Amino acid sequence: MAREVVIIGSGPAGYTAAVYTGRALLEPLVFAGSLSGGQLMLTTDVENYPGFPEGIMGPELMENFRKQAERFGAEVAYEDVIEVDFSSHPYKVKSTAQEIEAKTVIISTGASAKMLGLESEGRLMGHGVSTCATCDGFFFRGQEIAIVGGGDSAMEEANFLTRFADKVTVIHRRDSLRASKIMQQKSFDNPKVEFLFDSAVTEIFEQDGKVSGIEVENLKSNEKSKVELSGLFIAIGHTPNTQLFEGKLELHDNGYIRCGDGSRTSIEGVFACGDVQDFTYRQAVTAAGSGCMAALDAERWLEKNTS
Numbered sequence: 001m002a003r004e005v006v007i008i009g010s011g012p013a014g015y016t017a018a019v020y021t022g023r024a025l026l027e028p029l030v031f032a033g034s035l036s037g038g039q040l041m042l043t044t045d046v047e048n049y050p051g052f053p054e055g056i057m058g059p060e061l062m063e064n065f066r067k068q069a070e071r072f073g074a075e076v077a078y079e080d081v082i083e084v085d086f087s088s089h090p091y092k093v094k095s096t097a098q099e100i101e102a103k104t105v106i107i108s109t110g111a112s113a114k115m116l117g118l119e120s121e122g123r124l125m126g127h128g129v130s131t132c133a134t135c136d137g138f139f140f141r142g143q144e145i146a147i148v149g150g151g152d153s154a155m156e157e158a159n160f161l162t163r164f165a166d167k168v169t170v171i172h173r174r175d176s177l178r179a180s181k182i183m184q185q186k187s188f189d190n191p192k193v194e195f196l197f198d199s200a201v202t203e204i205f206e207q208d209g210k211v212s213g214i215e216v217e218n219l220k221s222n223e224k225s226k227v228e229l230s231g232l233f234i235a236i237g238h239t240p241n242t243q244l245f246e247g248k249l250e251l252h253d254n255g256y257i258r259c260g261d262g263s264r265t266s267i268e269g270v271f272a273c274g275d276v277q278d279f280t281y282r283q284a285v286t287a288a289g290s291g292c293m294a295a296l297d298a299e300r301w302l303e304k305n306t307s
């Protein structure tokens with residue numbers, strides 16, 4: 001029998017949609033993915049999620065989201081969805097372990113970290129290269145490391161990494177940062193954070209299978225120099241996780257899902273929420289808010305279209 005609601009993705013958007021559809025007695029199935037919890041699993045202190053005056057750790061917040069969804073009857077499957085079929089109703093959602101029919105689908109697959117595109121970066125991932133300061137910062141106690149990027153993520157992670165590393169160099173391709181003023185100031189005030197502006201990482205060197213240094217090019221003078229370090233963190237933004245939906249739903253030119261009229265996608269009964277459809281705000285709280293919208297939209301759609 002077709003499920004009323006299948007939710008793909010388990011960040012703040014997906015779990016909020018699960019809480020709301022669970023409370024509407026729709027018994028949602030959440031495909032949480034093999035790496036559940038979304039981007040907040042890669043974060044440390046979350047200080048801007050309302051309701052936590054002292055802040056909360058990202059993974060703990062996501063654990064709370066999941067528990068709350070399960071309390072209202074959500075079923076969570078830790079499987080990756082590998083195919084969707086929206087060509088006939090009920091829709092089909094195929095995971096690595098099962099194929100489910102769904103009357104409505106809520107997409108909340110989020111976005112993934114962008115990489116620099118160097119061959120060495122992939123090879124040395126987990127051996128000194130990382131996109132997750134929370135996961136890997138601990139391994140760089142007393143060492144010198146660098147982080148690429150000029151946005152809020154780079155500033156947040158640079159500051160976090162100074163808990164472990166002796167020195168963190170922020171490498172940014174322009175001469176001014178994209179990050180909010182308060183985050184910039186925190187980094188400028190941190191004596192362990194240094195900046196290399198107008199610069200790009202052009203190579204990562206290794207010794208004994210681990211990062212030993214990088215080549216940095218000054219993009220104004222084209223001069224190249226070698227920096228010795230043991231870790232390189234990459235924080236240069238994200239790509240929406242929409243590969244599953246290419247050709248099946250209308251997407252923006254940048255790959256994010258196009259929504260109109262709340263969370264409605266170009267297919268009836270298919271809704272999207274969170275970072276997979278939001279390239280403007282991209283906050284946990286806006287993702288959660290849009291998850292609520294998607295749940296209400298799905299509930300109303302079911303009321304109107306099914307008996």
Ligand code: NAP
Binds near residue numbers: 156177179
């Ligand atoms: P972002 O704001 O898109 O910043 C990405 C940074 O990486 C930019 O400085 C960009 O340079 C640089 N970059 C992009 N591609 C690059 C490449 N190929 N090589 C080198 N540098 C590259 O991404 P984000 O920092 O991940 O933040 C995403 C969103 O989340 C933002 O809205 C941010 O405000 C929010 N956020 C908020 C918090 C917080 O408030 N606590 C924390 C984290 C994130 P350019 O500047 O030259 O484009």
